[in-house]
Amino acid sequence: MVTTYISHQDCGLHNMGPEHPESPIRLLAIARQIERSGLNEHLVQMDAVHATPDQIHLAHNPLHPKRLQMRLPEKGVVYTDEDTALCPQSLHAASLAVGGTILATNRVLAGKSDNAFCAVRPPGHHAEHNMAMGFCFYNNVAIGALHALAQPGIERVAVLDFDVHHGNGTVDIFKDRPEVLVCSTFQHPFYPERYSTLERPNIVNCPLPANSDGTAFRHAVESRWLPALQAHKPDMIFISAGFDAHWEDPMADLKLNEEDYRWVTQLILDTARIYSGNRVVSVLEGGYNPSSLAYSAQAHLEALLGY
Numbered sequence: 001m002v003t004t005y006i007s008h009q010d011c012g013l014h015n016m017g018p019e020h021p022e023s024p025i026r027l028l029a030i031a032r033q034i035e036r037s038g039l040n041e042h043l044v045q046m047d048a049v050h051a052t053p054d055q056i057h058l059a060h061n062p063l064h065p066k067r068l069q070m071r072l073p074e075k076g077v078v079y080t081d082e083d084t085a086l087c088p089q090s091l092h093a094a095s096l097a098v099g100g101t102i103l104a105t106n107r108v109l110a111g112k113s114d115n116a117f118c119a120v121r122p123p124g125h126h127a128e129h130n131m132a133m134g135f136c137f138y139n140n141v142a143i144g145a146l147h148a149l150a151q152p153g154i155e156r157v158a159v160l161d162f163d164v165h166h167g168n169g170t171v172d173i174f175k176d177r178p179e180v181l182v183c184s185t186f187q188h189p190f191y192p193e194r195y196s197t198l199e200r201p202n203i204v205n206c207p208l209p210a211n212s213d214g215t216a217f218r219h220a221v222e223s224r225w226l227p228a229l230q231a232h233k234p235d236m237i238f239i240s241a242g243f244d245a246h247w248e249d250p251m252a253d254l255k256l257n258e259e260d261y262r263w264v265t266q267l268i269l270d271t272a273r274i275y276s277g278n279r280v281v282s283v284l285e286g287g288y289n290p291s292s293l294a295y296s297a298q299a300h301l302e303a304l305l306g307y
């Protein structure tokens with residue numbers, strides 16, 4: 001497998017303050033781990049590029065980035081909700097997170113890479129059509145999926161989300177788009193409680209109670225995601241790769257480990273081999289313990305490489 005690893009050091013310029021868990025340390029921890037493990041020698045590494053306004057508008061009301069731009073501070077931080085803050089460089093980083101996802105999508109669609117992982121931030125899956133939320137400004141994975149759907153030969157896609165939080169933004173953007181299947185596992189009841197009980201043929205919500213472990217997670221994926229994927233036959237698969245369901249993560253109370261992330265990644269690749277010409281783009285979402293985030297991302301990348 002050829003796996004492209006896309007990141008950018010300027011994603012670290014988005015800084016919501018020393019106490020904020022969605023911190024620049026997260027990407028440094030992943031980068032350090034892929035070097036330490038020697039994985040970097042097997043990955044095609046590329047810098048993210050900026051998104052164009054039209055690309056951001058694929059998933060968002062054009063007023064949304066304008067409103068964020070108007071609130072951008074010249075120094076310090078400005079909160080857009082109780083958890084989410086803009087600093088002077090936040091939209092620069094957010095544009096790279098979107099642009100990196102588009103670059104990954106283009107590389108996979110052009111056959112230059114079988115799959116790709118975007119180690120970018122800010123994350124995206126809570127960002128709705130019209131609203132920033134939960135550390136997210138632009139919905140990176142949704143924009144990547146909509147960009148793919150605009151290319152010839154891509155008629156159906158799937159977004160698979162194993163972040164511990166429900167990807168309300170992705171559901172908001174795709175709830176009336178039957179060509180996009182959205183499958184997610186998430187702790188419930190838990191943040192953000194917006195679309196977690198929505199039932200649609202293309203929305204497969206798999207709530208897991210606090211303290212659920214890998215067995216419960218794997219059962220949900222096999223019994224709910226797999227049949228939906230087999231029916232949908234996506235031409236391309238996107239992953240909202242949040243690693244905050246790890247047992248060591250301070251943010252939530254699920255009990256996954258690195259091997260669960262390796263398992264689900266392998267299962268997604270098996271599905272992509274059958275239906276999607278191997279085309280998989282994975283985009284980082286959560287993961288707030290730098291150590292478990294780094295080891296989980298390593299397992300995810302090893303699986304993407306076919307190890």
Ligand SMILES: [Zn+2]
Nearest residue numbers: 163165244286
């Ligand atoms: Zn999360």
